Amino acid sequence: MAQPPKAFQQVIDDFAFADRQERIEMLIEYADRFQEVPERIATRPFPEEHHVQKCESDAYVWAEDLPDGTLKFHFAVENPQGLSAKAWAVILDETLSGQPLEEVAAVPCDSVFTVFGKEVSMGKGMGLMGIADMVTAFARQRLAARKSPA
Amino acid sequence: MAEIASRGYAHPEVLVSTDWVAQHLDDPAIRIIESNEDPLLYPSGHIPGAVQVDWAADLNDPLRRDYLDRAGFEKLASRIGITPDTTVVFYGDKNNWWACYAFWVFQLFGHKNARIMDGGRLKWEKEGRPLVREVPTYPPTRYEAPERDDSKIRIFRDEVLKKLGTGVKLVDVRSPQEYSGERTHMPEYPQEGVLRGGHIPGARNVPWARAANPEDGTFKSAAELKAIYEQEQGLSPDDEVIAYCRIGERSSHTWFVLTYLLGYPNVRNYDGSWTEWGNSVGVPIER
Known part of the structure; x- marks a missing residue:
């Protein structure tokens, strides 16, 4: 049974020991590094199949195939106040892009609650889990396609 | 403000416009207070000079299901540097949802000089007005609050x-x-x-x-x-x-x-x- 990528687990551990203020500062630092999906991958209007369901920040996820068989993840967050979604997208991109697909597929979506802590209880939990769900689903799709070539 | 006055409200003075706030950023008689649902918004950028009042950390009792008591309110008021004469202007995310909540809690302690910035964070941002990350500090004040009055605007x-x-x-x-x-x-x-x-x-x-x-x-x-x-x-x-x-x-x-x-x-x-x-x-x- 594969484990999530080490870099991802490291980030989760950092958040697990952060207090409320540290957590907020870390999340804002991540959100500041957000870069929207490049035009070579997608342009508006973004296709519905990349739209994360139940995300109040209107997030989209894409997976780009890299030559080594891994995936590079891209995101768009249409709500300008969707800082949590942007921070989460950066965490997922920085720790999962280019990692073995088996490890990406092993990422537990409820890690959201370790990263966002109690702050998520009133809001965004479902949407953020939806973003992680879509990322791991892309990894599982590619793995399944490898096993049964068309 | 003329536009707000034209909307026919019973107490239009309780609302201020984004223009009015922009003109009163340095007014020592005014304290601008941001109250949000999303705890990331204020630290990521807020109206210059605005302080944050957080519904979970500041307004609720940490243990019991209740609001802060008189001593807690006085401490909060001191932290954000207001006196009973300060005009507090609340604004926030989600159509001022949490701003109204903070406004309501302040009324439990009879802070009458309170306003809501019409449109809240959304309107301020859409108008391209400045947001800063610098968290201001104000000299602590001494605020003597009455006991919390739960009889008029709160019901059990x-x-x-x-x-x-x-x-x-x-x-x-x-x-x-x-x-x-x-x-x-x-x-x-x-x-x-x-x-x-x-x-x-x-x-x-x-x-x-x-x-x-x-x-x-x-x-x-x-x-x-x-x-x-x-x-x-x-x-x-x-x-x-x-x-x-x-x-x-x-x-x-x-x-x-x-x-x-x-x-x-x-x-x-x-x-x-x-x-x-x-x-x-x-x-x-x-x-």
Whole structure:
């Protein structure tokens, strides 16, 4: 049974020991590094199949195939106040892009609650889990396609 | 401000415009306070000079399900550098939802010099006005607050129970799905533990956000609000009104609208709301 990528687990551990203020500062630092999906991958209007369901920040996820068989993840967050979604997208991109697909597929979506802590209880939990769900689903799709070539 | 004055509100002075706030950023008699649902927004950028009052960390008792007490309020007031004479201007995310909640809690301590910035964070941002990350500090003040007065704008479960059937008008400001009992939490929000779904018998359903214009978060005009609350729902200014939602935050927005914009003198917020009612043994429920 594969484990999530080490870099991802490291980030989760950092958040697990952060207090409320540290957590907020870390999340804002991540959100500041957000870069929207490049035009070579997608342009508006973004296709519905990349739209994360139940995300109040209107997030989209894409997976780009890299030559080594891994995936590079891209995101768009249409709500300008969707800082949590942007921070989460950066965490997922920085720790999962280019990692073995088996490890990406092993990422537990409820890690959201370790990263966002109690702050998520009133809001965004479902949407953020939806973003992680879509990322791991892309990894599982590619793995399944490898096993049964068309 | 002229535009706000033209909307026909009973107490238009309780709202200030983004323009007015922009002109009073350095006014020592004014304290601008941001209150949000999302804890990331204020630290990521706020109106220059604005302080944050957080609903969870500042306004709630850390242990009991209740608001801060007099000593807690005095400490909070000192931290944000206000006196009873300071005009506090609240603004925030989600159509000023949490700003109205903070405003309501401040009224439990009788802080009359309070305003809401119409449109909140959304309008300020859409107008391209400045947001800064620098967190200001103000010299601590000494604020002597009265004891919290829960009798005028707040109501508790047992009193709500006694009022049922007496002609009191209950306004359930949750979503239609929560009101009908189809679901026990807000759409798209996590399940937060209520054993029974439905609403308090006789309650009308007016989702809170109907009072705001979604494109810029401003309040609807008095005529538009009357069309909703009076023509459609049959409320009138001389009614005794109780607003509730899930934990009392969305209903503080409706309390603000009915009290200040439509001038209803007798509106209370039942902050125990559905998380208390829907978990209480033996209380009547309607679906």
